[in-house]
Amino acid sequence: MGETHGVTEPSGRGEGTVNTYVVRRIGVVRSPLRDLDYAPRQADEDAPEAELVFDQEVATALEGIEAGAVIEVLTWLHLSSRDTLQTRPRGDVTRSLTGVFATRSPDRPNPIGLHTVTVLEAGPGTLRVGGLEAIDGTPVVDVKIALGTPDGR
């Protein structure tokens, strides 16, 4: 995993010249969902169980995650359009155009998916989770424990 991975652009604006960052795939979603057309839009809309399979290099970073934990899984929505700035929520043509930041649309400048799921089983380098709407093959880029109350931290 190198250091900052910043890429210097000649047209740097604002804070300096580094405006892009390299995200590495750390694992992959294994799911019975194979087709975007049939994937539910959100996890609580009949999304199936899925397995997160992590690259060996990061497996030790999973230590401490146990069955029952609620985690935030960040994915790279690799089939998304990055040029879409406005959309009709849920593809409903009767709804007016809305900025993508006001939605959960996968189409957005940086297509990072955010999924709050419960861990069903934690194995070596793998996590079985409930209700994940990402399709099979979606790259995983981060996992965080969900924030509970301040006392539990």
Place this chain on the structure above:
Amino acid sequence: MGETHGVTEPSGRGEGTVNTYVVRRIGVVRSPLRDLDYAPRQADEDAPEAELVFDQEVATALEGIEAGAVIEVLTWLHLSSRDTLQTRPRGDVTRSLTGVFATRSPDRPNPIGLHTVTVLEAGPGTLRVGGLEAIDGTPVVDVKIALGTPDGR
């Protein structure tokens, strides 16, 4: 915003050869927090109000976000270590080493920050938000409306 921004690596594993993705800065955090040493660890631990200032190219993607909205702000934690796989939660030396994915540590392979905040004011290309623990100058990479109940989507 180009197309997929995928970078092909000769040492491709698993799903194909694309294992890295380029994230672009879409805006920046403006905050009275200037120093990581004094930043609170979580937003509900006395984090101050902050302003998110977006690049002009993505300003239309904010349309539909209004004061009172709860949003998820994704940042790039540019001062983090990407080589850290285990840590002691909250820097407490009495706690045992834990995988970073079981924590909210900013040090992790892909240092993406996740902040749930309430919008206090929405201006053209800017959002004033309550309780953000990111320091001044932190790059913003995505914004999503927080998920409410299925009925409100």
